[in-house]
Amino acid sequence: MASSEALTTTGYIxxxxxxxxxxxxxxxxWGIAHSAAEAKAMGFWAIHLDTMFWSMLLGALFIWVFRRxxxxxxxxxxxxxxxxxxxxxxxxxxxxxxSFSHKNDLVAPLALTLFVWVLLMNTMDLVPVDWLPEIAKLxxxxxxxxxxxxxxxxxxxxxxxxxxxxxxYSIKVKGxxxxxxxxxxxxxxxKSPILxxxxxxxxxxxxxxxxxxxxxxxxxxxxxxxxxxxxxxxxIALLFSGGAVLAVAGGVLxxxxxxxxxxxxxxxxxxxxxxxxxxLEMAHSHH
Amino acid sequence: MNxxxxxxxxxxxxxxxxxxxxxLVWPPIVTALNDRKxxxxxxxxxxxxxxxAKAKAQEHAQQVTxxxxxxxxxxxxxxxxxxxxxxxxxxxxxxxxxxxxLNAARGEIDKxxxxxxxxxxxxxxxxxxxxxxxxxxxxxxxxxxxxxxxELITEL
Numbered sequence: 001m002a003s004s005e006a007l008t009t010t011g012y013i014x015x016x017x018x019x020x021x022x023x024x025x026x027x028x029x030w031g032i033a034h035s036a037a038e039a040k041a042m043g044f045w046a047i048h049l050d051t052m053f054w055s056m057l058l059g060a061l062f063i064w065v066f067r068r069x070x071x072x073x074x075x076x077x078x079x080x081x082x083x084x085x086x087x088x089x090x091x092x093x094x095x096x097x098x099s100f101s102h103k104n105d106l107v108a109p110l111a112l113t114l115f116v117w118v119l120l121m122n123t124m125d126l127v128p129v130d131w132l133p134e135i136a137k138l139x140x141x142x143x144x145x146x147x148x149x150x151x152x153x154x155x156x157x158x159x160x161x162x163x164x165x166x167x168x169y170s171i172k173v174k175g176x177x178x179x180x181x182x183x184x185x186x187x188x189x190x191k192s193p194i195l196x197x198x199x200x201x202x203x204x205x206x207x208x209x210x211x212x213x214x215x216x217x218x219x220x221x222x223x224x225x226x227x228x229x230x231x232x233x234x235x236i237a238l239l240f241s242g243g244a245v246l247a248v249a250g251g252v253l254x255x256x257x258x259x260x261x262x263x264x265x266x267x268x269x270x271x272x273x274x275x276x277x278x279x280l281e282m283a284h285s286h287h
Numbered sequence: 288m289n290x291x292x293x294x295x296x297x298x299x300x301x302x303x304x305x306x307x308x309x310x311l312v313w314p315p316i317v318t319a320l321n322d323r324k325x326x327x328x329x330x331x332x333x334x335x336x337x338x339x340a341k342a343k344a345q346e347h348a349q350q351v352t353x354x355x356x357x358x359x360x361x362x363x364x365x366x367x368x369x370x371x372x373x374x375x376x377x378x379x380x381x382x383x384x385x386x387x388x389l390n391a392a393r394g395e396i397d398k399x400x401x402x403x404x405x406x407x408x409x410x411x412x413x414x415x416x417x418x419x420x421x422x423x424x425x426x427x428x429x430x431x432x433x434x435x436x437x438e439l440i441t442e443l
Contacts, residue, residue, distance in 0.1 A: 019293075021291070045291065045292055046292060047292040056300055073318075073319035074319055089320070093317070109305060110309070113304050153293035156297070158298070
C-alpha cells in the first residue's frame with residue numbers, strides 16, 4: 001500500500017497523510033516531492049496538487065450541476081435534478097433568512113457555495129481510503145490525499161475568504177471609525193475619555209483575539225473533524241492486512257464508521273455555512 | 288500538512304466559485320422560485336375567486352328558480368280560479384237561458400191555451416145558440432137575445 005516508505009503501519013498512515021506536493025526542491029529544480037521531508041523542505045512556495053485538483057473538481061461539479069438546474073429553472077412544475085437543486089437552494093435560503101437580517105446579495109450564494117462545496121469535499125471521505133490512492137499509484141502518482149477538507153490549507157483558505165469578507169463588510173457598514181471603536185471600546189465601557197484610553201489596550205486585546213479566533217475556529221473545526229474521521233478510516237483500513245477475522249471486523253467497522261461519518265460530513269458542512277452567515281451578520285450589525 | 292501556497296490557491300478557488308454561484312446559479316433559481324410562488328398564490332386566489340363566483344351564481348340560480356316556481360304557482364292558481372269562475376259563469380248563463388226558454392215556453396202554452404179556450408167558448412156559444420134556436424125555434428130571436436147570450440159567453 002505504501003510505496004517509498006516501508007510497508008509498516010506507521011509508513012502506511014504517514015503515506016496516507018502526505019499530500020502530493022509540487023514545489024522547489026533543495027537543489028533548485030521544480031517538481032513533485034517524493035517524501036514527506038522533501039515536501040516540508042519546500043516551505044511555503046509549494047502547492048498541494050491533490051487538494052487543489054479534488055477541491056476544484058468538486059467545486060466545478062457543484063457549479064456545473066447547479067448551473068444546469070439554474071438554466072432549466074422556470075415557473076412551471078420542476079422535476080428531477082431541478083427539484084433537488086431547488087430543495088437545497090431553499091434550505092440554504094431559509095437558513096440565511098433566519099440568521100441574516102440585512103440586505104446583501106452575496107451572503108446567500110456564498111452560503112450555498114460553502115455548504116455544497118464543503119459537503120462534496122467532505123463526502124470524499126466516504127470513498128474507501130485506498131481506492132483513489134491506489135488508482136493514482138497505477139497512474140504513477142505517488143501521493144494522493146482525496147479529501148481536501150483534511151488539508152488545513154483548504155479549510156484555512158475558505159475561512160480566510162470568509163474573514164476578508166467579514167472585515168470588508170464590517171468596514172463598509174460601520175466605517176473604519178466604527179469598526180475601530182468596536183475593537184477598542186468594548187467589552188469594558190466607560191463614560192470618561194481617560195477611562196476609555198485606559199481600557200483601550202485590554203479591550204483591543206480581547207476583541208482582537210475574538211476577531212482572529214473566528215476564522216481559525218471556523219477552519220480548524222472543519223479540518224479537525226474531517227481529519228479525525230479520515231484517520232479512523234485509515235486505522236480501520238489497517239485491519240484489512242491482519243488476517244481474515246480482523247478483515248471482517250474491519251469491514252463491519254468501516255461500514256459503521258462510514259454511516260456515522262455521514263452525519264459528521266453533513267453536519268460540518270452545515271456548521272461551516274451557518275457560522276459564515278453568523279459572522280457576516282455580526283459584521284453587518286452594530287453593537 | 289504543511290501550510291503553503293495551497294492556502295492562497297484555495298482562497299482564489301473559493302472566491303471564483305462564490306462569484307460563479309452569485310452570478311450564474313443563485314439569481315435564476317431564486318427568481319424562478321419567487322415567480323412560481325407568485326404564480327401559485329395567484330392561482331389560489333383565482334381559484335378562491337372562482338369558487339366565490341360559483342357560489343354566488345348558484346345562489347342567484349336558486350333565487351331565479353324559486354321566483355320562477357312561485358310565478359308558475361301563481362299562474363296555476365290564477366288559472367284554476369279563472370276556470371272555476373268560467374264554470375260558474377257558464378252555469379249561471381245556462382240557468383238564465385234555461386229559465387228564459389222555460390218562461391217563453393210557458394207563455395206560449397198559456398197563449399195557446401187561452402186561444403183554444405176562446406175558440407172553444409165561441410164554439411160553445413154558437414152551439415148553445417144553435418141548440419137553443421133549434422129547441423125554441425121561434426121564441427128565441429138571435430138579435431133580441433144577443434145581450435143575454437154575450438153574458439152567457441162571459442160566464443163560460
